[in-house]
Amino acid sequence: MNHDIVFSRLNEFMIELPSWGFADTGTRFGKFNQDAAAVTVDEKLADAGHVNKLCGCCPTVAVHVLWDFKPDQAAAEVAKLARSSGVRIGSINPNVFQDQQYKWGSAGNRSSAIRKHAVEHMLDSIAIGKEVGSNLLSLWFADGINYPGQSDIVARKRWFTESLKVLHAALPPDMTMLVEYKPFEPAFYATDIADWGMALLLARAAGPQAKVLVDTGHHYQAVNIEQIVAWLLDENMLGGFHFNDRKYADDDLTIGSIDPYQIFRIFCEIENHRFRTGSVPPIAYMVDQSHNLKPKIEAMLQTVDMAQQLYAKACLVDRKALAASQENEDLVQSENILRGAFLTDVRPLLAEWRSSGGLPADPLAAHRQSGYEARAAKDRLAKHGKKAGGAYA
Amino acid sequence: MNHDIVFSRLNEFMIELPSWGFADTGTRFGKFNQDAAAVTVDEKLADAGHVNKLCGCCPTVAVHVLWDFKPDQAAAEVAKLARSSGVRIGSINPNVFQDQQYKWGSAGNRSSAIRKHAVEHMLDSIAIGKEVGSNLLSLWFADGINYPGQSDIVARKRWFTESLKVLHAALPPDMTMLVEYKPFEPAFYATDIADWGMALLLARAAGPQAKVLVDTGHHYQAVNIEQIVAWLLDENMLGGFHFNDRKYADDDLTIGSIDPYQIFRIFCEIENHRFRTGSVPPIAYMVDQSHNLKPKIEAMLQTVDMAQQLYAKACLVDRKALAASQENEDLVQSENILRGAFLTDVRPLLAEWRSSGGLPADPLAAHRQSGYEARAAKDRLAKHGKKAGGAYA
């Protein structure tokens, strides 16, 4: 096991936290509120900063424009708040799904007025990005249709193409536009950007700064996600990841909680790309998880720990030995080499890496000892009062 | 085509409407509100009565205890409201998932106090059923766990068994207790009653008045639902259905909107049971759909129409010819007999049945002409004001 290489990779493996991951969320059947959950953007940033202080690898926070910025507030203020919490603003996430006008879609809406409104919100998001020093515009669209016949699939495809071109034209040169795909939910019959093929075609049509965003939970059952990642890398179209795990749908579970070997294999494709080409393009590693039951901060700490473990394992694969074994079509040996890295316990190594950087060897334990959550609960209860649960119907 | 038999079957094919199907609901990403959506129980009952007046086959309304009854209101008053709208109260649906105390489960919660609280709510629901003249207690549990290790699956199974036994002991002799299963959502790793096998074992353990409730949207992909229905009928364990359709998960789409042939095949198993045994046990046919986009009443009218069409088609199968063809292992002919009934256009027949009963031949058109929705929208907007959409996080 080559510590140096793993340490060097861990030094570069930065994971972005989502501001919304610190707030109460739920399923359509209700929310179970947590007293310590963040409500305001400064609380979210404080929580993210706390996680980053413990983990040392989460310097940026993804923000949702609608939830984290106020019309009457300069975006730079949020950036300042972030800095004061020890983090920076990362990807900018427009919200073109929540407003009532988006009932029939945003960039895929047949109404040119609503499409324009959506595009303007996204142009505003680019402006916010510039203001706060972010170089990532992260686009997820809830657009789609619920029933056969509801709308024209191809017309929507073209409206999307148009809108994305407009956005791309407004990007500053160093900003990347990520196009996310998702097979279903909240659209139930056809989602406008349903799979990586659609995301890739739309991104290519938009322009060279548009890349594909892979959310690990946004695939049909049995899809080989690492194969998609490998293809996107080879096509120079991989922009980043949303980390989470799931058993059935887009369950937003903590990464590696259901199938850690799959996440490991995804990281292996990235390291294999490095082995093949000598480098890895910029990839945004971002958490996208909404926790109904786990304490928010603990869930983030667990996520970061597991992502680091799985990434470190992927770095342990002896790529030369694997290539030689593959060359011989020695299938059993090839598999053993790959899986052997997965079976290796990297927790001691990771603890060592943390200690070498002045971080607690066990961030979760450190968090529990810190009393942070109890203080947050007390302060936030006092500030916001007890929250209601929300009803299904 | 034997009109008489189809007419006679349609005369008996009664479909229960859900009170919650007339209210605004949504996905976890938000709700798109409708001005005409019902808010109060009397509005829900009025809408259901309107549908029943147009369709003539929806005499009962499923109620959700938490949403439709108030602690300070006699249940009989709701029954009276129903009668005044031309319907009766049908299945009683307790709600043991929304309250904050149910974060870790209801009947499967490790806390005996919370289990007791849940059971008491369900006992209250039985009492309400008695008071309003309902003979159906319909149980759906959101209970389950989100992560491996979270809880002990078998302990939960036993707590469920205990709770259901207590409920069964409190049932009046003519009341049936329906046990619903669902593979996932809102629990993401393991749902306590995940499939028909678990529902059947729990129902058998509870007692003879407990039966299984099949929600057509609550199955893994590719599961043969009609086979499950056939087995449940043969085991005398089929209690009823929740009607809806889906493409991926529990999408709550209108029945037959995605795969009408599957719903037809389910009805075929029921008619085959009649052919085999001479009768069909009491089966509760209930709609369970939450529409985000479709106007609520229109969606119900469409649902009822499609359910009737598919049921009528199933009645057209020439069972004797099919049996003879099967006897010869004449596979192509057997399939053609079954599918031939599906391919038959029964819309004229259904229109005739409606006219013969003094109903509009096209209930949806009649509804649109009635101006009901515009009036409801006006009245309800005036009464409740514009509703907010609800936020994801």
Added chain:
Amino acid sequence: MNHDIVFSRLNEFMIELPSWGFADTGTRFGKFNQDAAAVTVDEKLADAGHVNKLCGCCPTVAVHVLWDFKPDQAAAEVAKLARSSGVRIGSINPNVFQDQQYKWGSAGNRSSAIRKHAVEHMLDSIAIGKEVGSNLLSLWFADGINYPGQSDIVARKRWFTESLKVLHAALPPDMTMLVEYKPFEPAFYATDIADWGMALLLARAAGPQAKVLVDTGHHYQAVNIEQIVAWLLDENMLGGFHFNDRKYADDDLTIGSIDPYQIFRIFCEIENHRFRTGSVPPIAYMVDQSHNLKPKIEAMLQTVDMAQQLYAKACLVDRKALAASQENEDLVQSENILRGAFLTDVRPLLAEWRSSGGLPADPLAAHRQSGYEARAAKDRLAKHGKKAGGAYA
């Protein structure tokens, strides 16, 4: 219902039959042989000719190079045999999966010698196509890997790109090269051309005469196939279809036997493309089904009948009314317009179309009356003897 338009569409809707669909095939657990199953290419062509005589819409036969051509036989002889049976040779299907050398792949094999061998076989197939007057090269690759680590996904992608470019360069100007995708089987972990996105990228890399082939059974559960078809049409990348149906995997069931509404929706996208653009590009409609239980010819007759019915239904959609309804976001009405066409019984119309062309109104009945199968069984038993079943292990 506009008979003229439907008739005109049916006149153009030609369905290619597969030579291998008339031979005994099975599952990995064994084959159930049929005495009347074709063994030789002339028997297969005779069966296809028989089907075409009854249906009038199956003028071409797909051939498998390995099974239908002999090294020492001029391809033109097979073409002559076809003509004498009343059909022509359609798509040419190379076989680069059965030979022992393809254990680790064909065009994706790391061995340049084996890749070259596979390419040469496919070049030979192009030559055969020229000789027999076919303008379709239909490529399906079994290539892929069974285990993580077995091989380098990207290396294989590149080998495929190279091979397909060589093939494309050898195409005569009027020949189309179809690239098929399949998510799994016989490769179990990663198939080299797993989805439409991969097929599209490879086809684009190969050249302008390469298009994507959509096999209706080659998708993950819940994938929206009609959406893929719509995108491929809009990208001018749809080359053709392999018709079949399935419940779980690539089950090779007769089309429309499990989910007829889905096939209808696929045809709707094609007719919608015509409505949108005024024309439809050349699309090869080909049957790809292997029947274990159904008599081969009956299964083909059933397939053709069902495909014609579903296509005719799709032609009945009132596209202008649908567009107007969509324009109003009248979701219930839009769905009803689309589904209304599906619910229409087109069997009388189809019978009329057949009669107008001098064809039997009920081809299956005509076949059963013809005594063809009994004669074939007698002759072929005499010629080939009783066949053995083949063992699993």
Added chain:
Amino acid sequence: MNHDIVFSRLNEFMIELPSWGFADTGTRFGKFNQDAAAVTVDEKLADAGHVNKLCGCCPTVAVHVLWDFKPDQAAAEVAKLARSSGVRIGSINPNVFQDQQYKWGSAGNRSSAIRKHAVEHMLDSIAIGKEVGSNLLSLWFADGINYPGQSDIVARKRWFTESLKVLHAALPPDMTMLVEYKPFEPAFYATDIADWGMALLLARAAGPQAKVLVDTGHHYQAVNIEQIVAWLLDENMLGGFHFNDRKYADDDLTIGSIDPYQIFRIFCEIENHRFRTGSVPPIAYMVDQSHNLKPKIEAMLQTVDMAQQLYAKACLVDRKALAASQENEDLVQSENILRGAFLTDVRPLLAEWRSSGGLPADPLAAHRQSGYEARAAKDRLAKHGKKAGGAYA
């Protein structure tokens, strides 16, 4: 880490090898033959004996009656052959799927003559079991239907019930009858014993010596297998396992090759049952894998190694700590306790266990050094000649 407990569990964890796992098998698209693959029963037993010598935990071999016994050979001779190879005969597997008469089913066939024939073969299998000293009758049925309408699902259910009762009546008191379920393949529309619920009901109807057999590859996507295992244990209906893994269907991949964490969780439920009740019922752990590409013996060695690793990991879970953490609804901690055991590298421990028993620490390396495969290939090639691949059509 408590070595003693893990060692003690490993001492009891015996894994049965399948005789057919050493022979050439394939997919429906062909077989890739291996020179060293076993052809005769003595070769299969020799290979199994070789594996057992290296692993020390595979004392028994599952046999397929049709393939491993000859009508004119006393079963005891096969038992003798086994002993001479250092193994015993384990589960007896009748074959009621391969013969041409089983085209429409075996125990579910409408023909009473064929049902009787199938039952007689299974009664013969019981007799063989008695003769060879086996106490396991392992029943898998390919029975089912390919198309809606093909047959009556309930009639088939009843025929199955009858047949299994007859078999149960013939069991010697110490023999267990295992009933396996499988959702699809080779039946494509409805398999007669499709899920654990059906297997359980049939086994209960047959009698107390009938239990359910869980094949880890026989589930729909996303099914929670460990939950089924937990329920079966609590219902005292778990009889055993067929080990394998899969990505999509019943792919027969080596266990733990796709999702090792899932297999670990299954083992955890078994150890949890022990923790809960103090004991574990007899469970037959059997490999059921057919390898197309991996060398047979290597695949078995890999399988046994991975099964032992995953089982050892499951034994490392600190059940008391987990129970305490669950008691506190400390979700993050509970998950960490469970997953922490999985993340622990048990390879050194397993090597130690092997060495303590006089076994090679690395059985695969020992096998590769032994020259066994090259010798087998040489001998078997000489004896049987080069095998043909078999054709698809």
